[in-house]
Amino acid sequence: DGGITQSPKYLFRKEGQNVTLSCEQNLNHDAMYWYRQDPGQGLRLIYYSQIVNDFQKGDIAEGYSVSREKKESFPLTVTSAQKNPTAFYLCASSPQGQAAPLHFGNGTRLTVT
């Protein structure tokens, strides 16, 4: 079955360390997205990519970086510059088109202490 795999499910890091969250999809989707979810705030877009080797900042890109070297993969790095990195991170993909729904992974819960 096709889908999106995020790993790991739980991640713990010390403050000041960069950490990379993995996202892989085998749905052959062009577009991929990273969202951050905090209690009571819904989903906020961090970065998105509509094609390999191209990506755009979302609403809260500061302190994050991404790459899109392969169609299947869209890793997110949470850098030490991100002031409040503890959150639930969701990766999604979609085919192109306004009515195309997003397919989500099961998320990575990052805790930074």
Next chain:
Amino acid sequence: GDSVTQMEGPVTLSEEAFLTINCTYTATGYPSLFWYVQYPGEGLQLLLKATKADDKGSNKGFEATYRKETTSFHLEKGSVQVSDSAVYFCALSAGGYSGAGSYQLTFGKGTKLSVIP
């Protein structure tokens, strides 16, 4: 800019009760509208969608009608079950007319539903 407003939760209902979760939106152009559901510890799943005015999306007993005149897309279910306990998100996609090809979704803040036996 685009925005989605949905009723604040949490909502607690008894099994077999009628469910309504209100959702209104602000968008330029002609958005597509979606309801997503998130079960504990998981990502979001598409529940239903509608792409033009007066369309009704439906799935698993849930329904929502795209009302352009009231800019609303309220979610309803006639008889909820304990297994419907989850967080529900209303969302819109209003890309296309800008020509930038940006179809990213704008989400509401989510409504947590708890159904008790």
